[in-house]
Amino acid sequence: MADKRQLTTVTIDTDTGARLERLAKANGVSKKEFISLSLEYFEKYGINPAQHESPAQEMQKLIKRVDQIVAFQKVQEREFVRPAMGAVMETEARIKGDLTRIAQSYDKMLSILQNVLTNDETIIKSHKHETEELKRAVMVLAKHMDEKNKAGLMGKLFG
Numbered sequence: 517m518a519d520k521r522q523l524t525t526v527t528i529d530t531d532t533g534a535r536l537e538r539l540a541k542a543n544g545v546s547k548k549e550f551i552s553l554s555l556e557y558f559e560k561y562g563i564n565p566a567q568h569e570s571p572a573q574e575m576q577k578l579i580k581r582v583d584q585i586v587a588f589q590k591v592q593e594r595e596f597v598r599p600a601m602g603a604v605m606e607t608e609a610r611i612k613g614d615l616t617r618i619a620q621s622y623d624k625m626l627s628i629l630q631n632v633l634t635n636d637e638t639i640i641k642s643h644k645h646e647t648e649e650l651k652r653a654v655m656v657l658a659k660h661m662d663e664k665n666k667a668g669l670m671g672k673l674f675g
Contacts, residue, residue: 526551 528536540550558565 536547536550540547543550543553545553557563
């Protein structure tokens with residue numbers, strides 16, 4: 517179905533009409549479509565054609581703003597990020613050193629503990645051995661005394 521919108525005419529000079537025809541043809545649309553599309557474009561992007569601002573000027577404004585943002589980022593990096601990163605790296609190195617010393621101390625303590633346990637076992641074995649020898653010596657003495665006095669010393673001691 518055909519579009520039932522009410523139409524109007526616009527009067528323009530012949531030079532402007534020729535430019536309009538050339539632009540419409542270059543974009544592959546009719547003059548009517550070109551004007552409609554141009555109006556939509558101006559509204560969509562907030563461009564005021566009466567101000568005659570060129571895209572190059574707008575680009576320069578954008579470039580200036582981007583340069584400001586980049587400068588801000590560089591200041592942030594120089595004043596905050598790099599010092600913070602340096603502090604983190606120093607802390608990491610200090611922690612690594614501390615962990616190395618702790619590991620060495622742990623290994624040393626473990627070695628000492630193993631030596632203590634080994635020495636304890638040796639001492640316990642030695643005490644058991646000495647106790648057995650003392651027991652045998654006391655038994656020999658008690659036997660010897662019992663033979664002479666018949667006092668029942670063996671029964672009293674080991675009874």
